[in-house]
Amino acid sequence: MRFDTRLRTSLVALATLLAPLAGCDDTPTTAVVTNAYAPAAATSVFEVWWSTTLFPRPVAAGATSETERTVPASDFAYALLAPGWSPESGGAPPRLVAVRSADPLSVAAHDRLRIVVSPDTFVGDCATGPPLDEDDAQLIVERIFPGAFAGASYDPATCRTTPASGDGGDAGGPDASADADQDGG
């Protein structure tokens, strides 16, 4: 067999081998958070947790978060809202509201999950809809975002945080959690 014939034959064979690759999708599964609160409401999404993925950066009303890598799953999303606070304003939010997606959110392999946070898709924002039940609130406050509520108690019925000492008024927020972040190792 002449070399050029061999080469041609081989290129065809290699192309045949490569063909299955064209159908292979190794795009990673991803997720983003969209804050669908009306800009006028000035409600930021402070943090979001879904399945195995944390969105640690606040998302202003009408904005979308950075894309994070995730894996296929179906789970509720949990979020902290910061009413009346904007990421650009600096400092800590004066108040945090714990919310949960109304339904489990799912994403298939190689797809992108868009977690839309709005009064229609999340429950627990006392200003816009029904409150969270106690179990969900406890899960969010004590396990999902414990740092945000360290040293304070959260009332899902009123969406108010009070210091554990019981002296009344709003408390909590990121500043209150600073000392608790590294504990427990």
Added chain:
Amino acid sequence: MPRRLSPLAALVAAALAVGGAAARAQAPAPEPVEPPSLKERGTAVYPPEALARRLEGAVGLEADLDATGRVVDVRVITPAGHGFDEAAVEVARHFSFEPARRRGVPVASTVRFSYEFHLPPPPQPLPPALPERAGAAPVGTTIVLGQRPLSAASSFSVQDRDFQLRPIGSVQDILRVTPGLVMVQHSGGGKANQYFLRGFDADHGTDLALSIDGVPINLVSHAHGQGFADTNFIIPEVVERVEITKGPYFPSQGDFATAGAVNMVSREAFEHSSVALGLVDSPGHGAAGYRGLAIASPRFGDAPISATFAAEVGRTNGPFDNPEGWDRYKLFNKLTFHPSGASTLSLTEMSYAGNWHGSGQLPARAVAEGLVGRFGSIDPDEGGDTARHQLALAYRLHPTDTSELRVMAYVATYRFDLFSNFTLFLRDPDDGDEIEQVDRRTFYGGKASYRIVHTLGRVSFDTTLGADARSDDIHEELWDTLHRERLAAVRSSDVHETFMGASLNEEIAPARWLRADVGGRVDLLSFSVDDRLASASGVDAAHQLSPKASLVVTPLDRPRATLDLYANYGHGFHSNDVRGVFATPAVTPLARAKGEELGARARLFDRWDLAAALWRLDLASETVWNGDDGTTAVSDPTTRQGIELETRYEPTPWLAADLELTFTKSRFSTDRENGGGLALAPRQTWAGGLSGRHALGPGVARGGLRFYGIGDRPATDDGALTAPGFTQLDLHLGWRHRWFDVAFDVENLLDGTFRSAQFATVSRLRTEPAVGAPVPAGFSCGSNARLAPGPTAGRFYGCEDVDYTPAYPLTIRLLATLYLD
């Protein structure tokens, strides 16, 4: 006048018993012996009587070779009668061989082969000639070339022809030729594998010294784990031979050679230039990957120089939900110059860079609860990138026929960034426990040895003096991270570490049936640590003297039965991460190992090999897994005792079966009521299979059906948790034509769902109770897991669970190679 037949009419099979030849060299050698290979052969005169009666036959021969490869004596060990024996002996006397070599020096040896007489074949198209290499049989022969040597004496060499009968997708697959060595992948393809050998779960290589062409692969005081040995920078096709030793019995070996040592030897040249493309896929899981390979091996006429250039690119995704996307390139360039017949100079360059996403180790409870799938990930940001570039210069000179000088020097640069999350949300319930381990280093070193063989009366002496040195300039960091962004620095250190060693080995052979090796080595380690964030800095040094001795007796040396008995004793060591020397509590820089071994090796009927070894290894301290920061720490002294059994049987000249079993008991030397044994120490391993090679159509087909596995083992020192074992079955099929080769592998043929790397780790899932909170009524960490102890009873401090990397499901690999010249 007897009639002479053409080579094609009288097909001759000179089947070199490669391993057997080495094993039965005149003085059975615990040092790796490069077996002799056939250089020139003649064609026998077909016995007239047999020709007249249309008889065929095969004569088993045993030939004694001198150190030049000349045949000095030939004996018939399997007669065929009808004049075949005499004809075979006569032609074999005129064969010539490349002599066997021990550490490069030609030595006398004994080789067995069969000489087959075949009548002229019926008229049919003859297969085209395959590329012939010294020692290989001519086309059309039906022999198994890859006979594996035995290991009861802890030392042997495995040729590339053995690799070809197995699925080979990476260098790790090549290393599986080591009897008793089981490897599992760990968090994806970009990281070093996990090695199990002689009762060690050698986390990335702590007690297994790996090298290529003498350049160490293990990295001291590595950011991820002591002795981290990532072989991913090696293109598997460039490995010509693997030299394997077990135990600390060999003076030439220093750091990490406690359980064993493996040195891969790269090729000087390829027979053909080639291009290859491969695909890998796990149907139903993940995404396919590819591998491209190009090899150029140009000729330079009669110039005494050879060159090889090889390049590999690839992308692997694995079966994971979080595609691995392991993109990589590898280069191998080697120039070899023969200034004279007695000297060789070679320059080898190797480069590798890769990046990937790992899926981490999944807590078993997270999968059981349905939080993630079996191939899921809890922190999809795990993974990393790494690179290694090394240059090695080697010189070998034979000043006389009985002496050899070897000198080599190397320099390498290395980069490593690894993102991991072992404890999940235990330390930081808000941002998670993701960490980044950073390692930047330049290391350089060299080795020199001088060997001389001499005799005094009937006693022969083989003396080797050696020296080696290595320096590592290291910068390491440990960061808390989130989504691969740095949050806080945890550690940052500059480390300088220098090893210097000298060795002596005296081999004394007073008789053909007796040989003793005595010697040892002395090692000096000096080091400095500059801790940039804390006060754990300092300068220190340590040294160790390691005596070694071996005795080899051959009580039985008959044509159809040989038996070798071995006794070995030796001290060795592995170094510890020197950053720990200045930490609290401080660790010792060198951990002494003391090994003892009794072994036997037999070959029966020229087709059945048997080997057994009874060994013990005491280690002054153990490296143990620390899940908090993904590093290792040291433990109390340990003792391991074990039995290794091997057998290989060739029912036909083209088919071989083998089986390896190991049984090990591991424990702390002092009784601390940890009756379960050492965490993760393997108790039983097994491997074996069928492999063969046979002419098929215009080429040669090859195949192998192989299994390997490991038994259940304790995941914790107290044995409360178990790391379940597994058995994996692999299939390899291949067909080699003059111009192309096709290899088809199926890994995990039975699609078993088992675990690969495993660790008992205390971790916390995000939805589990907060650390320090009361444990809710009814809460459980799951089966084969338990609540981690803490300062206050009844409160939650994490779950100690068995975290694991899932084994690949049924995975298909296809590699097509086109030869260009």
